[in-house]
Amino acid sequence: MSVYDLERIAVPAVPPGFEDDTGDRHFVPAPCQVACPVGTDAPSYIAYIWEKKPQEAFEAITATNPFSSICGRVCDAPCEPACRRESSDGAIQIRNLKRYVMDQLGPSYRPEPAVVTRDQSIGIVGSGPAGLTAAHDLCVAGFKVDVYEMTDRAGGTMIWGIPEFRLPPGIIQEDIERLKHKCPGLQIHLNTPLGDGVSLEALKGRHDAVLLAIGSWWGKSMGIEGSGDKRVVDGVSFLRRVNAGERPHLPETVVVIGGGDVAMDACRVAKRLPGCKTVKVIYRRGPEDIPARKIELHHAIKEDVELIYNTLQTGVKPSADGLRLCCVRTEAGESDEDGRRSPRVVEESEHEIECGLVIAAVGQKGECDELAAHNLMDSDRVRADFATMSTADPQVFAAGDGAFGGSTIVMAMHHGQRAAYYIKAYLDGIAEPIPYRTPYRTRRVPVAQDLLWEKLPLEEPVFHGVGSNPIKFPEIEDTYDEAAALREAARCYRCDAETGSADYSVLHREDIFSMARTNPLDIEKHRAMLQRRLLPRDNPFPEGRWPSLDDIVFLPANLSRLVIDPYREACRIDVSLGAEMPTLQLPFLVSGFDSVPTEAQQS
Known part of the structure; x- marks a missing residue:
């Protein structure tokens, strides 16, 4: 999907005091940056990690996020579903890369203090x-x-x-x-x-x-018969007690009701507390509708939490050994206002689940x-x-x-x-301020790429689960070491180069279109445009090397083939030249020509 198809990329007028790059008429944020509620410039800090520049990466991360260390561990990372590599072999692990940088520099970094300049x-x-x-x-x-x-x-x-x-x-x-x-x-x-x-x-x-x-x-009540039993607790209060230092002894079987973040945290906490052997999570819809993040579900399953879908609680009754949670089966019904299909009760599907404690995570207030x-x-x-x-x-x-x-x-x-x-x-006495707009502060990091970037697999951090001493609540996963961070950073498609927010791609986007429309035989004109594009740097390529559109943003052509759009607007990429044509080190980007000019051929 083209970033130009995204509904959220419309950039309104810049509010007073904002410092970002949207004054450039070609500016479009990368999809991951668009998805971030605070506008974090993920492509830039990922590029800095790849270039082994942790200080610059730290500055890019913290530019719009004062809680970057926290977000490095528990951000729900809306940037990752927006990542364009998600649909192929998995999104860039943006949150884990943030954690890597913050663990390196966060504890020792002290920013310059802000000066109090107002009496208010x-x-x-x-x-x-x-x-x-x-x-x-x-x-x-x-x-x-x-x-x-x-x-x-x-x-x-x-x-x-x-x-x-x-x-x-x-x-x-x-x-x-x-x-x-x-x-x-x-x-x-x-x-x-x-x-x-x-x-x-x-x-x-x-x-x-x-x-x-x-x-x-405060947690919301389930509003069903028996929900006032002292063995029925709300998830928010349960988590607050445990975070205050309590480690209550739980019954063998605990049932958590709900499918959101609180439910996932509550079930995993229960799994670590003394006495508890089995934790079940019941959710009224199917697995495709559960609001919990995929990674949280994945971790809960790896910690042996049982997930029971299409099940709706109807009451709680005491039993000889604890509680009986009364339930019915559900199936997908009509779509609700959120677009999800409302659960519909299946007739004659009543059943009970035996447990000793019910944790209700059905909403907060x-x-x-x-x-x-x-x-x-x-x-x-x-x-x-x-x-x-x-x-x-x-x-x-x-x-x-x-x-x-x-x-x-x-x-x-x-x-x-x-x-x-x-x-x-x-x-400031402004009665009708310009509507707020998430700031997009970009660093324009030059695009460099690992030659194996397309083949590098997703780098998952080491996962420990409950650990050998669960009641101590050890961290569930490790921070990347440098080698792992570099490999993961190298997987980035650098969509910011496509959208115009990377170095060598935004200040003179017109050059891309001009070069695409210039006769490939006009070598001197191509070379002049390339040199103007590179200023104040010298041309890094050998003098005899044919300049092409790839040089303008330093993208290998296989990357531009995947990222696509700025080129697709003005040219086509000829990657299948046929047996008669020479093999190019980088596929030549051709616009309006059926063959590669002799002068452009590379051995």
Whole structure:
């Protein structure tokens, strides 16, 4: 699929204060960068890894992401399904490559502190990914920021909702300490809940603007008979207890209900706790509809978690040995508003599953009496407008799961960036700011390629599973070593060269089209265009070598054959020259000619 077919590549006007490359009229982000909610320039940092430039890779990673170490381990990586190698032999392991760089440089790197240049201050309720990302962007913009956290640790869902075997606390602390160093105008107040610790009115009086990033701290009830049994717990509370340090003794069989991130984490945590031998996950739809990431499902299966699809819970009953979960079979029915087929109950399919504990991971909600008293809650969420992140109170904004429902860490970070943008516009007195747009900050890394790039297999990190001492929650997989990282980075198609965001492909895209339309016999004109394209560098090729379109972006022709589009617009690639024609070291890119000119033939 061409990147020019993607619906999300429309680039609106650049908002004030943005620094990206979209002023160039040819700019189109690579598919992986388009898919990233915070606009991470994945092609550039992957290229820097291949060139053994970890510092440059680190800078590209952290340019738009203040929690890069965390994302290196637990980002849901929407960039990877968007990767154009996914459809052939597997997507580039972008998240694991990020982890490799951050593990190398993250612990020791201290960014230059942002300077407080404004008298105005912002109060942020909640220190999760949305709240702290907004704090980062506002501090960088020169504001003073106070974050109010209701628990004794900053991090929100990152610290309380993700198991240690996926995200060690030290990694979270690493990113937060780097944030504090970069933002001297930031103060984090722990054990300060909204309501009991500080009122909304007090925050409004103390600060020029307030951001509500309260998160979704409570699990939703299944709403079935018996769900009030003490042996039925919600997944969010279960994970929070374990992350607080508890290691409860569980019954032999645990059933987890749900198919999302909380369900996957809960089932894998249960598998590691004492007493538990069997964990079953039941999901009401089929495997093609389960929302959990493929890698999380893959890991759960490797850890011997049993997945039961097309099963819907209808009640919970006590039994002599524990609990009986009453269920029915389902089948796919009509499509719902999300495009997924709604489950339909199969008649006479009632059955029971014996277990000792039921963990319900069927959704999350936000609750806050203080906000409800100010008419800012709408059922189980903060009432807010996603277009501007605003609430009914012009001084109060909202972001994250507590306002817009459960999502992912990187999407919550996107919410934080949006909120920071609109808060700044509000404090600057801009009544109708240009709509927020994800920044695309590219590095224009020259394209170099391993000659075996097309044959290199996907590099999977070493997976340990539950480990030899599960209750200690050891990390489930290793970070790449340098050799593995280089091999994986070399697999990248470098779509940024195609889309115009790599070096030698964006500043003078017209040269590509001019060269494609120039008579191949006009060697001097081709050579002149190539040299102009290379400035200020010298031509790296031998003097007698015939210049071609490949030289303009330094792409081997087999790469351009797969990446395709900028050439396909203006030329065709002749890769099957026939027995009569000489074999070229790189297939010559021909436009409007049926044969390769003699002067262009290579031995």
